[in-house]
Amino acid sequence: MSNMNLLQAVNNALDIAMEKEPKTVCFGEDVGHFGGVFRATSHLQEKYGKSRCFNTPLTEQGIIGFANGLAAGGHKAIAEIQFADYIFPAFDQIVNEAAKFRYRSGNEFNVGGLTIRSPYGGGIHGGLYHSQSPEAYFTGTPGLKVVMPRNPYQAKGLLLASIRDDNPVIFFEPKRLYRASTGEVPEEDYELPLGKADIMQEGRDITVLGWGAQMEVLEKAVAMAAEDGISCELIDLRTLMPWDVETVTQSVQKTGRLLISHEAPLSGGFAGEIAATIQDTCFLSLESPIARVTGLDTPFPLAHDKEYMPDHLKNYEAIKRSVSF
Amino acid sequence: MSNMNLLQAVNNALDIAMEKEPKTVCFGEDVGHFGGVFRATSHLQEKYGKSRCFNTPLTEQGIIGFANGLAAGGHKAIAEIQFADYIFPAFDQIVNEAAKFRYRSGNEFNVGGLTIRSPYGGGIHGGLYHSQSPEAYFTGTPGLKVVMPRNPYQAKGLLLASIRDDNPVIFFEPKRLYRASTGEVPEEDYELPLGKADIMQEGRDITVLGWGAQMEVLEKAVAMAAEDGISCELIDLRTLMPWDVETVTQSVQKTGRLLISHEAPLSGGFAGEIAATIQDTCFLSLESPIARVTGLDTPFPLAHDKEYMPDHLKNYEAIKRSVSF
Amino acid sequence: MANLKQSAKQSEAPVVHNPVFIDGSDLTTPTLKILRQDGSVYEGAELPDINKELALKIYDTFQFIRALDERMVAAQRQGRISFYMTEIGEEAADIGSTAALADDDMIMAQYREQGALAFRGFPLDQFMNQMFSNEKDLGKGRQMPIHYGSKDLHYMTISSPLGTQLPQAVGYAYGYKLEEKDNCVICYFGEGAASEGDFHAAINMAGVFKVPAIFFCRNNGYAISTPSSEQFAGDGIAPRAVAYGLKAIRVDGNDVLAVLKATQEARKLAIEHNQPVLIEAMTYRLGAHSTSDDPSGYRSKKEEEKWREKDPVLRFKHWLIQQGWWSEEQDADIADAKRKAVMAAMKEAEKVAAPHLDDLITDVYDTPPKHLQEQLAELKAHIRQYPDAYPKTAGRIDHE
Amino acid sequence: MANLKQSAKQSEAPVVHNPVFIDGSDLTTPTLKILRQDGSVYEGAELPDINKELALKIYDTFQFIRALDERMVAAQRQGRISFYMTEIGEEAADIGSTAALADDDMIMAQYREQGALAFRGFPLDQFMNQMFSNEKDLGKGRQMPIHYGSKDLHYMTISSPLGTQLPQAVGYAYGYKLEEKDNCVICYFGEGAASEGDFHAAINMAGVFKVPAIFFCRNNGYAISTPSSEQFAGDGIAPRAVAYGLKAIRVDGNDVLAVLKATQEARKLAIEHNQPVLIEAMTYRLGAHSTSDDPSGYRSKKEEEKWREKDPVLRFKHWLIQQGWWSEEQDADIADAKRKAVMAAMKEAEKVAAPHLDDLITDVYDTPPKHLQEQLAELKAHIRQYPDAYPKTAGRIDHE
Ligand SMILES: Cc1ncc(C[n+]2csc(CCOP(=O)(O)OP(=O)(O)O)c2C)c(N)n1
Ligand SMILES: Cc1ncc(C[n+]2csc(CCOP(=O)(O)OP(=O)(O)O)c2C)c(N)n1
Ligand SMILES: [Mg+2]
Numbered sequence A, B: 001m002s003n004m005n006l007l008q009a010v011n012n013a014l015d016i017a018m019e020k021e022p023k024t025v026c027f028g029e030d031v032g033h034f035g036g037v038f039r040a041t042s043h044l045q046e047k048y049g050k051s052r053c054f055n056t057p058l059t060e061q062g063i064i065g066f067a068n069g070l071a072a073g074g075h076k077a078i079a080e081i082q083f084a085d086y087i088f089p090a091f092d093q094i095v096n097e098a099a100k101f102r103y104r105s106g107n108e109f110n111v112g113g114l115t116i117r118s119p120y121g122g123g124i125h126g127g128l129y130h131s132q133s134p135e136a137y138f139t140g141t142p143g144l145k146v147v148m149p150r151n152p153y154q155a156k157g158l159l160l161a162s163i164r165d166d167n168p169v170i171f172f173e174p175k176r177l178y179r180a181s182t183g184e185v186p187e188e189d190y191e192l193p194l195g196k197a198d199i200m201q202e203g204r205d206i207t208v209l210g211w212g213a214q215m216e217v218l219e220k221a222v223a224m225a226a227e228d229g230i231s232c233e234l235i236d237l238r239t240l241m242p243w244d245v246e247t248v249t250q251s252v253q254k255t256g257r258l259l260i261s262h263e264a265p266l267s268g269g270f271a272g273e274i275a276a277t278i279q280d281t282c283f284l285s286l287e288s289p290i291a292r293v294t295g296l297d298t299p300f301p302l303a304h305d306k307e308y309m310p311d312h313l314k315n316y317e318a319i320k321r322s323v324s325f
Numbered sequence C, D: 001m002a003n004l005k006q007s008a009k010q011s012e013a014p015v016v017h018n019p020v021f022i023d024g025s026d027l028t029t030p031t032l033k034i035l036r037q038d039g040s041v042y043e044g045a046e047l048p049d050i051n052k053e054l055a056l057k058i059y060d061t062f063q064f065i066r067a068l069d070e071r072m073v074a075a076q077r078q079g080r081i082s083f084y085m086t087e088i089g090e091e092a093a094d095i096g097s098t099a100a101l102a103d104d105d106m107i108m109a110q111y112r113e114q115g116a117l118a119f120r121g122f123p124l125d126q127f128m129n130q131m132f133s134n135e136k137d138l139g140k141g142r143q144m145p146i147h148y149g150s151k152d153l154h155y156m157t158i159s160s161p162l163g164t165q166l167p168q169a170v171g172y173a174y175g176y177k178l179e180e181k182d183n184c185v186i187c188y189f190g191e192g193a194a195s196e197g198d199f200h201a202a203i204n205m206a207g208v209f210k211v212p213a214i215f216f217c218r219n220n221g222y223a224i225s226t227p228s229s230e231q232f233a234g235d236g237i238a239p240r241a242v243a244y245g246l247k248a249i250r251v252d253g254n255d256v257l258a259v260l261k262a263t264q265e266a267r268k269l270a271i272e273h274n275q276p277v278l279i280e281a282m283t284y285r286l287g288a289h290s291t292s293d294d295p296s297g298y299r300s301k302k303e304e305e306k307w308r309e310k311d312p313v314l315r316f317k318h319w320l321i322q323q324g325w326w327s328e329e330q331d332a333d334i335a336d337a338k339r340k341a342v343m344a345a346m347k348e349a350e351k352v353a354a355p356h357l358d359d360l361i362t363d364v365y366d367t368p369p370k371h372l373q374e375q376l377a378e379l380k381a382h383i384r385q386y387p388d389a390y391p392k393t394a395g396r397i398d399h400e
């Protein structure tokens, strides 16, 4: 065990992946010598050489196109998109190519070796273009897996699993927590399962569901609710696609209530998909409407980012509203 | 009045828009002399000259980037994307640029004059890349309007409203119905309101909601249900963003049941957003889980497209299940 | 052997004190031609590496593709298949270039390169299985006709979105370089697709990463109805490669010997020097864009006729006959044999059943996740309820 | 006057019978230089159109930007603003080129062109209001510092995603052409951003549509940590324009007279002939990429020193003094005055309140739709409940 922050955990996972499997290659803008603008790839070029960890030209569509080709040739291609806000030039290569590569070829070819890492989310005074949470653009695309860790331990185990998973995986890293979140992380190689939610805290009165950086916020909200005597079941979804319908369903069947929270805008956010599914699987158990506590339906603002964010107070209030419905 | 098919109605709307407002410009791949691969822009180059209706090079990101600039300069820019499946190279220009242009500049600049037209949907033996219904990728982006007409009359009125609306609008045309759907269309200029759903048929037992080509399918399903004595309220949402929560809510409060149907895959489809909202606004009225009848969570197939599609039979069965829940 | 001169570097570039704008007139791109239309060889022309066996294999592929294209257009008109694209007029480009490669060099094509696949030995019945979306199709009946692919033959499955294969080719070639393989990737694309951003990303990255890749542009004058004059304002595609640090060559795309020669040289550059090369083959799409298209709406018969006179197959036949490797009699026989074989294979493929319903959900992921299994189960139950409505699959659902 | 020779067309291109590959060595891109570092003019150099007034306006802008950049970096270190980007070392490029334009030519910048905006007359307090995201910011406090924009001054609001302004510039310029205006668009971008697909789409479309646009590349050697040697393999950016049918010119980007001259000529080509032009200014980013960056991790002090000796501001000052238009005394005074003005303006802007909460939802659409009004109402109710948690806005919510 050693104490790591989230960045170090990511770096450590990449290091292990590259060491154990020589076919693993890391690349992206400023990823090489410099180690990435957040330093997630620090020292990897030194250790594994310029041919396995390198800078790319500044073209996200090129990066993912390149990554698709490299993966199709049997390599583990780990591409970094510098900010999740800049993933959109690569959208076609992701949703029309990576996601459909295996299906369209009848499994003659696949890009299972592809992992796309990208820092996402608000809270760093980033305004419109350094704050977005674009997960729902990808969860609606069959063929992709989407994974979002909440802390260093989770990040390492989920990233190693994502790299080794034989499907294209988009791995969104909560950049607000890169240095802020620290914890004990095993030094050795380990994986955490994809497609499995993590029940962080059991409870009776309401299920509180989120992922990534939002879990920290929800922990606070849940603690406040506890002081009011409300017992929350706190779940980290971890993998958004395919997501763990079973665990959430079981929890809501028990608690009768569900709150889902994410930073992305309300309309079209992934909470909608979950709510639509759970109102179906838990129709007869639900004692109040499923609550969504999310960003507003605006671009991510700057001066009013605090007001925009689905913070612990908004979640706490929503928990109370739900329980007293 | 004259009898037109959906293509002719679109062509007629474009013609009127170009005639009335000289700042209106139409462009896209093969849109000029040839009139587009579906001929939606037939004769417009002849009538309005090559500078106002023209072919572009084969680059969707360029087309929408160009359109954004033209609109920012005060023109009505009507860009065609040849198939909705090919809109993704333009994704960044749409979601990061067009959608955020006004907001990020504090309204110093805007691209309200932009309209993106694109044929969408299955049923023409198009397989993965000539069949997609990508509306939910855009409904999750604040700043965009998304409009989808069901027949020639609707297409003309909604397209004229979209062109004149002072926001970027994505207008998806049901290509399966381009020639198959015909009807009486006024020759003169008229607009149908954006943001307003259309109650096509009133009913008591269940609200059946869809948009675009799916309305034809739903009409059949609803007719079958009627023979079983089930009274359906059939609603065409028409504008998906911002959508008419009020009309749908009122209907579901009356009927107690809701079915939403679209061709796009289930997970992440726009039905999820609607279901999540309505389970909240109608929690105490709902007598059965909100049903979603959609495409499967796969890429759009070819050999099994019939099996994949949310056809009238699947909808009919779902109506019955809902009513007998 | 091709020139291997060094690129001029900025630092050595001259200085001027009055503004001089550079433009297309400062760069000349010659066209390589070896064969005249009558089958004679230009004086001083250096022939490619070619022996009788290779020559006849190329010609056999020409004949096969002509027969296939002709037959399948007819089949589409008869409603037997939904869609088809011919490569008539462009056979020398894809077939001549593929003939310069090793059998295990990866081919990443656009869609009008069935000749390359045929040259590699893709069985006729596989062509048919794909077009009829039957259960023997390697692609499991999921894509429109002509979207072939074969792992065994190193032919990447065709993808409709244009240009996407270009940066993928760079990544694939980078993999070869990492593994120090003596292989290169050839990536085919049209002059229309070269307008996509992915093209630019690809050749820029190829230059920076120095990968063994050949970018082969079929400049056939049109992208559906859009003539190349409305596609770009520069002198074609080859100069772009120069701007991004690649080497480039333009060839007469209807001259199979020129194409073969250029590609053989390009392959050497790619393999021996990790030098990416762009080849621009000047040719013409003699047929419609696809069976959904009618070119009379946007170009003249006269223009088509002009190009019909440059027929690459005929040109090569003349050369073969002059070599004493071929005769008109053989020619008639082979054309006939190909036509018959195609017809027979088509009839076979039509009889093969549609893919099993289970394949609707396989390959979305490596294994079908729970939600897809559930959706399939629901679908099966529904089909059992309405078997007549789903005739392709109803009869074959396992009765779990 | 610039050369207006015709582009070589394919049809006139020569034919060869042996493979000749073209590459970067076949195209030479000279660099235009007018001023030596000591302020003397190269022999035979043609000066741009410049009088004392324009020269001093340029120099004044130089001094202002130096003062602003210096102060705001310090302000960021003090935690007064969250982020900043300097243009130190590159002032001649954006300011010299903007000085060649009409005041109502649209500027579409990347982000490191505050000098162009200052030259247009953007008030100092507006710079500050933007950086402090206060309620007087034209952008309503929505974007990170340095994302300026002004409709009045024809300066398109900066957008962070790289390259997106390039095809937009083509569309904007096409609008000018449609309206037969005597205007052009200038579009600034870095050599890094030129790797984005949007760059390629833009210059290709500009060539085809023949729009009055000037694409101005600041080739400053780096894209964050990535040196241009890992960004492209070709000879810089200018040759790309040649490949796409534009005209191009490379200038010493630290030589404001060369930049001015080239841009004046480019503007003529754009306005008089609808001839799009690409200008590549060779310069160097002397500072860090942004306040979030530390260049010592990827380049040497020595390299920086080499470029510090080519300071564009100093170079121009020498010329001004040689012209008799400026003196060292004036220089000291102006620097001091600028610093004081910047400091005072900063202190003012810091005092201005944050934008009103209502502006959280305006401008998403032309008018806020119902769902946004509801979200705002809910938010207000929440803030009223927890006023201490939202100190920026709680005090100012209308008590409906
Ligand atoms: C991204 C994308 N946009 C549009 C299309 C529709 N489309 C199919 S083929 C074609 C023309 C391609 O022309 P070119 O690349 O020159 O190839 P050719 O057909 O001449 O062989 C177009 C526009 C597509 N398949 N993909
Ligand atoms: C689409 C996109 N990708 C990545 C980034 C992150 N980013 C911001 S500036 C920059 C480097 C730009 O370099 P260059 O264009 O040379 O301009 P310079 O900073 O040198 O002025 C990068 C990678 C971005 N803003 N947008
Ligand atoms: Mg073509």
Ligand SMILES: [Mg+2]
Pocket (backbone or CB within 6 Å): D190, D191, D192, D218, D219, D220, D221, D222, D223, D224
């Ligand atoms: Mg730079």
